[in-house]
Amino acid sequence: AQSVAQPEDQVNVAEGNPLTVKCTYSVSGNPYLFWYVQYPNRGLQFLLKYITGDNLVKGSYGFEAEFNKSQTSFHLKKPSALVSDSALYFCAVRDMNTGFQKLVFGTGTRLLVSP
Amino acid sequence: EPEVTQTPSHQVTQMGQEVILRCVPISNHLYFYWYRQILGQKVEFLVSFYNNEISEKSEIFDDQFSVERPDGSNFTLKIRSTKLEDSAMYFCASSETTGGSQWPQHFGDGTRLSIL
Numbered sequence: 224a225q226s227v228a229q230p231e232d233q234v235n236v237a238e239g240n241p242l243t244v245k246c247t248y249s250v251s252g253n254p255y256l257f258w259y260v261q262y263p264n265r266g267l268q269f270l271l272k273y274i275t276g277d278n279l280v281k282g283s284y285g286f287e288a289e290f291n292k293s294q295t296s297f298h299l300k301k302p303s304a305l306v307s308d309s310a311l312y313f314c315a316v317r318d319m320n321t322g323f324q325k326l327v328f329g330t331g332t333r334l335l336v337s338p
Numbered sequence: 339e340p341e342v343t344q345t346p347s348h349q350v351t352q353m354g355q356e357v358i359l360r361c362v363p364i365s366n367h368l369y370f371y372w373y374r375q376i377l378g379q380k381v382e383f384l385v386s387f388y389n390n391e392i393s394e395k396s397e398i399f400d401d402q403f404s405v406e407r408p409d410g411s412n413f414t415l416k417i418r419s420t421k422l423e424d425s426a427m428y429f430c431a432s433s434e435t436t437g438g439s440q441w442p443q444h445f446g447d448g449t450r451l452s453i454l
Contacts (some may be wrong), residue, residue, distance in 0.1 A: 257442060266342070266429055266445035267381065313381060323394045324369055324433070325383040326443060 227314050229329035236304045237337050244299040244312050244332045252320025256297040258288055261311040261331070270312075273297060274319075284308070289327045304336045340364040342446035344430050350452045351420050359415045359449045362429030370413045371431040371443060372405065374398070381429065387413065388435065417451075425453045 226249045236242045237324045238274050248254055255274055259267040271282025280292045297314060315326040343362045351357045363370050372384040385395040388453050404416045405441040413432075417424055427450050 259445070264447070266344075266447040267431075269442040269444060272442055315381075324371070324386045324388075324443075325394055325396070326373075326381075327383070328381040330380045 224320050225254075225316050225323045227327055227329035229312075230316055231332050232330075233333045233335060235335050235337065238306050239303050241281075242299075242301050242308070242336070244298050244314075244334060244335065246297045246299065246329060247295050248297060248314070248316040248319075249295060250316055252318045254297075255317045255319050256290060257315040257326065258282065258286070258297075258299050259313045259315060259328075260277045261313065263310075264292030267313060270299070304334075305314040306336050306338055308338040309334055309336045340444075342430055342432055342444055344428075344446035344449050346449060347447070348450045348452070350454060353421050353422055353453050357417050357449070357451065359417075359428050359430075361413045361415075361446055362411050363413055363430065363432030364444055365411070366434065367432035367444075368435045369393075369433045369443075370405075370407070371433075372415045373429045373431065373445075374426040375448075376426045377431065384398055384415075386427075420451075420453045422453050425451060427451075 228247045257272045258270040273280050273290045281287045311331045313331045314329045345360045370387045373381050375381045385399045386393045401416045403407050406414050427448045429445050429448045431445045433443045434441040
């Protein structure tokens with residue numbers, strides 16, 4: 224069965240500093256990996272995905288994520304955080320070897336960027 | 339940019355009543371989904387729908403739940419007899435399908451369902 228772990232409930236970072244939000248996954252086959260962001264009273268907004276190819280993927284709003292197969296990780300990064308990046312971030316996985324489409328989400332990490 | 343829209347944004351219902359949550363997926367998308375998020379918990383998959391039939395469902399999606407695409411634009415989730423534990427935020431999502439399951443799912447803003 225697929226699973227995702229986001230070990231940090233909250234990440235605090237000062238504006239202008241780099242940020243990392245951690246994610247590890249478990250699938251029986253090869254993973255499709257996604258990051259979503261949720262602002263208050265809004266739905267999940269797609270940020271980026273890893274399907275295949277380069278381990279470093281770039282997404283919206285200057286975010287990027289690094290896929291590491293040996294560590295089964297897909298950490299979200301940004302070189303310089305903005306106060307407006309403060310939100311709830313979800314990592315999600317689906318097993319590309321199954322015929323199913325469902326996403327399995329982590330518990331989410333709240334990012335707080337202070338001015 | 340096209341969006342998934344959900345109505346209503348908040349639904350309050352008495353326990354035991356039927357409720358229908360409505361969604362309009364992105365127009366050229368062919369895969370549709372419902373997820374739910376109980377307050378303070380993670381987002382959980384309920385069901386996926388493709389080609390007018392359920393393609394996958396979770397153990398949460400029991401006989402009290404049903405989905406339908408009544409016309410060319412709407413996608414609905416019905417809960418026949420609501421329970422207190424059905425209180426949650428329900429998200430609809432849709433994705434393209436052009437032979438690849440790597441297309442991201444795009445989510446609506448959700449319907450907050452409160453069961454009294």
